[in-house]
Amino acid sequence: MSLLCPCTSGRSSQRDAKYSLNSAGPSGSGATGGANAGRGGRKLTPKQISDQIDEQIKQDKRRRRQERRILLLGTAASGKSTFLRSLRIIHKDQFDEREVRSFQAVIYANVWRGIMKLLFIKKQLGIKWESSKPGIAAVKSMLALESEIGQVNVVSCNITEDQFLRAAPHIRTLWCDSGVRESFERRHSVQGDEEFRDVGENLDYYLNQLDSIAMPGYRPTEAHILHSRRFTDSVFEKPLMYNGIPLLIIDIGGHTNERRKWAKTLRVFRGELQSVIYIIACSTFNEFYTKPATGELINKLDESFDCLRHLLEIKTELFTPDMSLIVFFNKDDLFSYKIETLRVNYAQYDTSFDSQRYDPTNLGHVREHLLRRLNVVLNASLQLKKYTHFTTSIDLSNVRRVFKDVQDTVMHNFIREALPT
Numbered sequence: 001m002s003l004l005c006p007c008t009s010g011r012s013s014q015r016d017a018k019y020s021l022n023s024a025g026p027s028g029s030g031a032t033g034g035a036n037a038g039r040g041g042r043k044l045t046p047k048q049i050s051d052q053i054d055e056q057i058k059q060d061k062r063r064r065r066q067e068r069r070i071l072l073l074g075t076a077a078s079g080k081s082t083f084l085r086s087l088r089i090i091h092k093d094q095f096d097e098r099e100v101r102s103f104q105a106v107i108y109a110n111v112w113r114g115i116m117k118l119l120f121i122k123k124q125l126g127i128k129w130e131s132s133k134p135g136i137a138a139v140k141s142m143l144a145l146e147s148e149i150g151q152v153n154v155v156s157c158n159i160t161e162d163q164f165l166r167a168a169p170h171i172r173t174l175w176c177d178s179g180v181r182e183s184f185e186r187r188h189s190v191q192g193d194e195e196f197r198d199v200g201e202n203l204d205y206y207l208n209q210l211d212s213i214a215m216p217g218y219r220p221t222e223a224h225i226l227h228s229r230r231f232t233d234s235v236f237e238k239p240l241m242y243n244g245i246p247l248l249i250i251d252i253g254g255h256t257n258e259r260r261k262w263a264k265t266l267r268v269f270r271g272e273l274q275s276v277i278y279i280i281a282c283s284t285f286n287e288f289y290t291k292p293a294t295g296e297l298i299n300k301l302d303e304s305f306d307c308l309r310h311l312l313e314i315k316t317e318l319f320t321p322d323m324s325l326i327v328f329f330n331k332d333d334l335f336s337y338k339i340e341t342l343r344v345n346y347a348q349y350d351t352s353f354d355s356q357r358y359d360p361t362n363l364g365h366v367r368e369h370l371l372r373r374l375n376v377v378l379n380a381s382l383q384l385k386k387y388t389h390f391t392t393s394i395d396l397s398n399v400r401r402v403f404k405d406v407q408d409t410v411m412h413n414f415i416r417e418a419l420p421t
């Protein structure tokens with residue numbers, strides 16, 4: 001790997017498998033695979049093998065010089081991987097069969113775990129069944145199936161299609177019960193360990209589409225893939241082409257124990273990054289979780305701002321002046337829904353909101369407040385080029401528009417740098 005991709009040597013990251021193949025030379029075979037045989041199976045001399053490797057290194061160096069690198073950062077579930085998936089769809093970088101199958105397994109696990117968590121929340125909040133008899137029977141059937149499967153989670157993704165199809169009628173019965181639906185609506189009011197109450201942002205989306213998911217031979221659609229949830233536990237590098245210029249998007253996990261990789265990755269790529277995109281899920285302004293170690297109640301939006309502040313203040317040396325920092329206020333769809341439709345009062349959750357001058361139920365006012373709040377964090381920090389966008393990572397047209405701006409920024413800086421001074 002280090003011969004093929006000198007740029008990744010020494011990094012504990014996963015470069016997209018497809019890319020490794022493509023970068024291995026015109027034949028599409030890896031350098032080692034092609035080392036003994038040329039085209040048509042002709043045996044190569046040691047000199048030819050050595051020339052092939054030299055050529056490969058030259059190509060890699062050329063690509064590496066041209067490559068524009070963008071790092072995605074942000075706390076857990078802010079939407080980094082979803083943004084990357086949307087970019088892949090827009091750039092027609094198709095998911096291969098293995099990936100589609102793994103999304104299918106993740107979606108099964110998302111639905112299964114999600115409905116079981118709703119039952120936990122229902123119990124915690126003392127919400128009654130609408131119809132207890134079918135509800136309790138469905139729970140018993142789910143538990144019986146679970147004892148057959150073992151613990152269901154998105155890491156092991158151990159539900160087969162057959163098992164999911166058997167569970168589907170019970171999941172449907174549960175989702176039809178108004179008590180279970182109420183548990184979904186009130187999920188954020190439950191305190192406690194994230195593991196037990198985080199049902200996934202898009203559980204209702206899947207449950208409302210259960211008929212298509214619970215079809216024999218189900219293949220996730222693009223929209224289903226974008227709604228799926230699996231946390232990132234490695235550094236994932238994805239190359240994409242934009243107008244003939246190679247881009248490398250680097251995605252890292254945002255869970256507390258994954259965050260120590262942020263500074264490491266910034267260090268490894270120091271001087272080679274064009275942009276950091278920091279993603280804040282603005283819809284989390286009224287969501288909390290309890291820190292397992294201290295029992296402290298944490299507001300998720302505050303945590304996002306705090307992590308950014310920490311990064312800019314403590315890791316100053318890792319940001320070079322030629323980099324741009326682009327902040328996405330993501331999950332704008334859910335954010336707008338909470339403010340405009342549910343009429344949630346933003347000021348209840350953010351004491352820095354000036355309710356004398358602004359209306360905490362007015363979407364425009366709350367957005368402006370978020371931008372002011374961000375400016376306080378950014379202005380106190382380095383002299384970076386800074387940009388902000390309100391985004392919805394599951395909305396391809398929104399991502400297409402926003403990423404065009406990002407690319408223009410990255411390319412503009414690239415062209416400016418390339419011009420003689």
Ligand SMILES: Nc1nc2c(ncn2[C@@H]2O[C@H](COP(=O)(O)OP(=O)(O)OP(=O)(O)O)[C@@H](O)[C@H]2O)c(=O)[nH]1
Nearest residue numbers: 077078079080081082227229231232254331392393
């Ligand atoms: N409705 C909505 N859902 C979103 C949006 N962005 C992401 N999601 C969903 O939020 C969940 C989490 O998104 P991910 O992309 O996995 O989050 P992440 O930042 O990569 O999370 P980690 O890998 O744990 O750091 C997924 O179910 C996504 O489908 C958005 O803009 N709107």
Ligand SMILES: [Mg+2]
Nearest residue numbers: 080081231232
């Ligand atoms: Mg991720």
